[in-house]
Amino acid sequence: MILKGRVWKFGDNIDTDIIIPARYLSYTDPEALKVHCMEPLDPQFHTKAMKGDIIVGGYNFGCGSSREHAPIAILALGIPLVIAKSFARIFYRNAFNKGLALLEADILNKVYEGEEIEVDLTTGVIKCKEGEVKAKPIPAFMEKLINDGGLINYLKKKLRGA
Amino acid sequence: MGMTITEKILAAHSGKKTVEPGEIIESTIDLALANDITAPLSLKEFEKVEATKVFDPERVVFVLDHFTPNKDIQSAENCKKIREFALEYGIKYCYEGGECGIEHALLPEEGLVVPGDVVIGADSHTCTYGALGAFSTGVGSTDFTYGMVTGKTWFKVPESIKFICYGKWQKWITGKDLILHIIGMIGVDGALYAAMEYEGEAIHSLSIDSRFTIANMAIEAGAKNGIFPVDKRTLAYVKTRGKRPYKVYKSDRNARYREVIEIDAASIGLKVACPSLPSNVKDVKEIKDVDIDQVVIGSCTNGHLEDLKIVAEVLKGKKIARHIRCIIIPATPKIYREAMRRGYFKIFLDGGCIISPPTCGPCLGGHMGVLAKGERAVATTNRNFIGRMGHPESEVYLAGPAVAAASAIKGRISHPDEVT
Structure with missing residues (x-):
């Protein structure tokens, strides 16, 4: 699958309190969560981000809490993909469970804010103005989980079959 | 090649003789935990999968500790939903009101976590229970739902980093100072995806409370879990509290570590x-x-x-x-x-x-x-x-x-x- 989108750049250690501050965690509705996404760094982020945009981060993206509200808020803004140098492990699992695509690649210093990049999710090839970068391949196990429609669909099928 | 305590617990819970770092396993779980901010998302997923029961009503625990006593209408609604779910599905342990404590202090105190367990919790500080020689780690609401329904979850077996602490602690020093020292040294992703294992005479001299503090903040170094050897203090703690039989696992002398870091306890200040x-x-x-x-x-x-x-x-x-x-x-x-x-x-x-x-x-x-x-x-x-x-x-x-x-x-x- 090919994704094309504008880049929003964030730095290292973007924690879940930045992605969605804890005071909003009593909400479960994606629409209520998305207006607070990245609020501590940019309270207007939700008005600027458009469907199809791509977040690019540094090391340890998504560190901190286990809140699934974080990938839900990003997805609710229409952002289908985060590319970062590395991801915190709970965020990594949560993103895949929620259908937010993640790619591990070091492109923070290769792209400009607002630049449109093209990403092939199957091959991991990222095309930006400075050239092509290949992301680390998605682990085979995660790929299988995605192809099965995600953890919840897998479980649903399993329960129906039982 | 020997195994670490983390590898041994995961092998035992996945029906294998041995496991290796990087290997993906399906593990049984002894306990699944969620709280008043992570359970509501999980209950939505539970509805989606059309499940009719939880894997074991005595091993699914809810602790309504985050926004309680309820801070606003929305948090009150969330707690109400969880309470109703707990009643409907016969959940034995749903803590709120005067019985409620902060989840990671409450569960060990109530004897719901014992050495050798595999525990998942929809809260990142679930890693706290490693203080008792259990494997425990934080997951999101969806993974919790899967665990709550099936009694199982998948893990990538983590590499282990060993911290050996020797010598005597200075006055006033507690587990907080050691874990902050370590995170300061290795960074917030210094143990990304790894197990942080502790050993040494200075570790055995730490109280169980201090060990909870150290295991608790493993996530702040990006770790999957923090884990302590089971000793006399652990057994004394579990003896009066444990609600289930336990099993003591011990790292082999020839177990593999990604890194071994030695720390002189006396060198650590506040x-x-x-x-x-x-x-x-x-x-x-x-x-x-x-x-x-x-x-x-x-x-x-x-x-x-x-x-x-x-x-x-x-x-x-x-x-x-x-x-x-x-x-x-x-x-x-x-x-x-x-x-x-x-x-x-x-x-x-x-x-x-x-x-x-x-x-x-x-x-x-x-x-x-x-x-x-x-x-x-x-x-x-x-x-x-x-x-x-x-x-x-x-x-x-x-x-x-x-x-x-x-x-x-x-x-x-x-x-x-x-x-x-």
Whole structure:
């Protein structure tokens, strides 16, 4: 699958309190969560981000809490993909469970804010103005989980079959 | 090649003789936990999969500790949904009201976690139970749902990093200072995806409360779990509490480690993590003239009896600085009662502190002590991220109980020797 989108750049250690501050965690509705996404760094982020945009981060993206509200808020803004140098492990699992695509690649210093990049999710090839970068391949196990429609669909099928 | 304690527990729970780091396994779980902010999302997923029961009503636990006593209508609605779910599905342990404590202090105290367990929790600080020689780790609401329904989950077997601590601890030092020292040394992703294992004479001399603090903050180094060897103190702790039989696992002498780091206990002073990362660690003596507005003593990291004892020792016969709000939060009803019985409450109240019911509240900027713009807090909690306790322009300094209490008295970040 090919994704094309504008880049929003964030730095290292973007924690879940930045992605969605804890005071909003009593909400479960994606629409209520998305207006607070990245609020501590940019309270207007939700008005600027458009469907199809791509977040690019540094090391340890998504560190901190286990809140699934974080990938839900990003997805609710229409952002289908985060590319970062590395991801915190709970965020990594949560993103895949929620259908937010993640790619591990070091492109923070290769792209400009607002630049449109093209990403092939199957091959991991990222095309930006400075050239092509290949992301680390998605682990085979995660790929299988995605192809099965995600953890919840897998479980649903399993329960129906039982 | 031998195995680590983490590998042995995971092998035993996945029906294998051996497992290797990097291997994906399906593991059975002994307990699955969620709280009032992660369970609501999970219950939505539970509906989607059209499940009719949980895998074991005695092994699925809800603790309504984050935004309780309910801070607003929405959080009250969430707790109501969880309560109704617990009733409908016969969940034996759903803690709220006067039975409720902060989840990671409450579950071990209630004997719901024992050595050798595999525990998942929809809360990142689920790694706390490694203090008892269990494998425990945080997951999201969807993974919790899968675990709650099937009694299973998938793991990538982590590599292990071993920390060997030798020598004697200085006065005032607790587990908080060791874990802050380590995070300062290896960074907030220094143990990404790995197990942090502890060993050595100085580790055995640590109280169980201090071990909970250290295992609790494994996530702040990016780790999957923190884990301690089971010793006499662990067995004494579990003996009077454990609700299930336990099994003791021990790392082999020839087990594999990604790295082995030796630490001289005597070299560690009182530590403070400055804004806005838990790895921004300094010795308290290096910090000059940092005035504060609030002190929070509590949380799953430092709301234990050992912490309250130290605070009482520092605060006895003294008053906190006039403009400071010092909020003390015993982590569980039992800790609350015991602190009261020992006379700590009189010391706290005479000193001008607020005693809160058990809640996670201020740690994550929820309620019971949220910070205004430009305000600064010293907290015995676990995260000092931007806006963690309130306004994005407020600041949090993380410390142990002795520094927190001394800072409340002086109104600025202080060493306990300045006031005792």
